[in-house]
Amino acid sequence: xxxxxxxxxxxxxxxxxxxxxxxxxxxxxxxxxxxxxxxxxxxxxxxxxxxxxxxxxxxxxxxxxxxxxxxxxxxxxxxxxxxxxxxxxxxxxxxxxxxxxxxxxxxxxxxxxxxxxxxxxxxxxxxxxxxxxxxxxxxxxxxxxxxxxxxxxxxxxxxxxxxxxxxxxxxxxxxxxxxxxxxxxxxxxxxxxxxxxxxxxxxxxxxxxxxxxxxxxxxxxxxxxxxxxxxxxxxxxxxxxxxxxxxxxxxxxxxxxxxxxxxxxxxxxxxxxxxxxxxxxxxxxxxxxxxxxxxxxxxxxxxxxxxxxxxxxxxxxxxxxxxxxxxxxxxxxxxxxxxxxxxxxxxxxxxxxxxxxxxxxxxxxxxxxxxxxxxxxxxxxxxxxxxxxxxxxxxxxxxxxxxxxxxxxxxxxxxxxxxxxxxxxxxxxxxxxxxxxxxxxxxxxxxxxxxxxxxxxxxxxxxxxxxxxxxxxxxxxxxxxxxxxxxxxxxxxxxxxx
Ligand code: BES
Ligand code: MN
Ligand code: ZN
Numbered sequence: 001x002x003x004x005x006x007x008x009x010x011x012x013x014x015x016x017x018x019x020x021x022x023x024x025x026x027x028x029x030x031x032x033x034x035x036x037x038x039x040x041x042x043x044x045x046x047x048x049x050x051x052x053x054x055x056x057x058x059x060x061x062x063x064x065x066x067x068x069x070x071x072x073x074x075x076x077x078x079x080x081x082x083x084x085x086x087x088x089x090x091x092x093x094x095x096x097x098x099x100x101x102x103x104x105x106x107x108x109x110x111x112x113x114x115x116x117x118x119x120x121x122x123x124x125x126x127x128x129x130x131x132x133x134x135x136x137x138x139x140x141x142x143x144x145x146x147x148x149x150x151x152x153x154x155x156x157x158x159x160x161x162x163x164x165x166x167x168x169x170x171x172x173x174x175x176x177x178x179x180x181x182x183x184x185x186x187x188x189x190x191x192x193x194x195x196x197x198x199x200x201x202x203x204x205x206x207x208x209x210x211x212x213x214x215x216x217x218x219x220x221x222x223x224x225x226x227x228x229x230x231x232x233x234x235x236x237x238x239x240x241x242x243x244x245x246x247x248x249x250x251x252x253x254x255x256x257x258x259x260x261x262x263x264x265x266x267x268x269x270x271x272x273x274x275x276x277x278x279x280x281x282x283x284x285x286x287x288x289x290x291x292x293x294x295x296x297x298x299x300x301x302x303x304x305x306x307x308x309x310x311x312x313x314x315x316x317x318x319x320x321x322x323x324x325x326x327x328x329x330x331x332x333x334x335x336x337x338x339x340x341x342x343x344x345x346x347x348x349x350x351x352x353x354x355x356x357x358x359x360x361x362x363x364x365x366x367x368x369x370x371x372x373x374x375x376x377x378x379x380x381x382x383x384x385x386x387x388x389x390x391x392x393x394x395x396x397x398x399x400x401x402x403x404x405x406x407x408x409x410x411x412x413x414x415x416x417x418x419x420x421x422x423x424x425x426x427x428x429x430x431x432x433x434x435x436x437x438x439x440x441x442x443x444x445x446x447x448x449x450x451x452x453x454x455x456x457x458x459x460x461x462x463x464x465x466x467x468x469x470x471x472x473x474x475x476x477x478x479x480x481x482x483x484x485x486x487x488x489x490x491x492x493x494x495x496x497x498x
Contacts, residue, residue, distance in 0.1 A: 061075075251300050426448060
């Protein structure tokens, strides 16, 4: 989708459809007021008739507008005439795009940045249009031979006042970068596991490195990982015919000597559970077990597109978890790269086994901070549902920075405790650590397991099993937490400049 900023007056605007807001009690927004004056009171007449009440979620589509260069108008209800909450602003945008996206229009224009939104500036309001619209029009079509309901929309014009154009342009650039990262993440995650293998993910990383001068990609093969002693990661990979890869992406946007922010994403391209096999129902959704890895690719893409003045390293351990003859067995004891031994009590707790060696590996980049993102536990769905990602970490400043970023990005997180008392649950009679901590507090004990490999740096963990994809009729990836991470990076970039 092509987005642009328009500062010309509304009466001169040419578009297939202009989206304008109306409030409760027949109150017109400024844009609606301008159109009303140029259409012989068309809009106020419609409001007085009561054809649209102006409540949030209301829409009214006007197909013919006499004497107007705008061909159609979509009225969107904004509720009471007062500043909208950020959530309601996004809701109004979602309702608007959903009302027009299947109408076979080529261009639309949006005037909704003129709405007052609590704690939001024009940059943010502009950016949300791009993020919300791109999310709504995303379709996964590459595996369908018949293209149903094709979306024809190609151009979105965002109208703003002339003196605001610069702020809008910043928001536009941020929105486009985040949306491109989200789209890439969703696409990779929606691909089936027979296409999106560890090798495929590695190729994606190499392609991205070709696309951006500031990004380098390196792929470690199984033999390289053997030399590094990644006994935990490789034990998971052994159960599959697909060769595992450890993908490294390095984005050099910052000062040569500034320490990198390391992002680690679980890239489990299919999680059958291994010998501790999962049940059949819903197992197809385990193709999404690489959403963390896909989000690392998406976030680096966004950072590179925005040319952020930071150094960022992305690490993606990519593997399948399958029940082959060589697979991990319950009771097996592994030696991780750190030297710590691990008793595998459940082969389905494989995410932490591939992440722990990657955390150890991350140390060689002398990280400023390390953030891992992983579809790690079903327990996070029990604890938090599908609204926030679970956040755990060993550093309050880092966790608070992520919380702050999540609020701006509308990509929420909720922090859970990582207290040492929980480490008790990971004790093993035979090895240094067990890979599961029993039925209580599954998300916390999974993070506690990882904490044993993150002792030497500031670290945070995002459990995205509830937020990375939608289930049911809207089954598909969400692209989260790319908006959160990109916002975190934007904040860090701004602080670095001051
Ligand atoms: N990939 C799963 C976690 C998961 C479950 C993600 C449901 C999304 C939806 C992970 O590898 C896993 O299987 N975890 C186990 C851990 C258990 C064996 C301690 C789980 O959550 O059941
Ligand atoms: Mn598993
Ligand atoms: Zn898994």
